[in-house]
Amino acid sequence: METENPRREALVGTAGCLTAFAGALAGIVLWAPHGKGGLLDGFEGASNWNVLWVGLPLMILGGIAAALAVFFLVRGDWKRAVGLVAAVAVLFGLGVGVDALAGAPRPECYDPC
Template sequence: METENPRREAVVGTAGCVTAFAGALAGIVLWAPYGKDGLLDGFEGAANWDVVWYGLPLMVLGGITTALTVFTAVRGRWLRALGLAGAVAGLAAIGYAVDALAGPPRPECYDPC
């Protein structure tokens, strides 16, 4: 199958890859405070590894999917953008279900008086 404009397809493909990479970086940046709280400030010195095993992949995939949703919507591919938006909603539902971004439990402080 011959393409009509291979240079344009290459530019669009490269822009899509750069968009996905930027989304992955955004997901990591948004995950970092939760990761720090889960690994460094664990209750009684215990780390919460669920933050890494569940939270990091969900945030990276969510960032990539969100960026590609915006990219496809800007290009006018509404049906694909709607499908990707559904995938973002699914990832968010999974994240809430497994409580992936919950930091370590905070000890409750009461007034001693």
């Protein structure tokens, strides 16, 4: 399959890979407070490994899918963008369903009295 401009395709492919990598990093950064809370400060000192084994992969995949959805929206590829938004919704639903971020940091409430 011949392409008209292989340099442009290589550039777009590289930009897509960098976008996916940035999305994965964003997912890790957003997961970090939850992971720390679940692994170190679990209920009664017990670690919640579900946060690591389920939460981290879901956040990484969600970050990649969200970043690529934006990438495809910018490029005008609406079908792929909508598919990736649906994938983010499924990953979100799965994460809520299995309570993957059960160690989420909660704001401290103090008794005003």
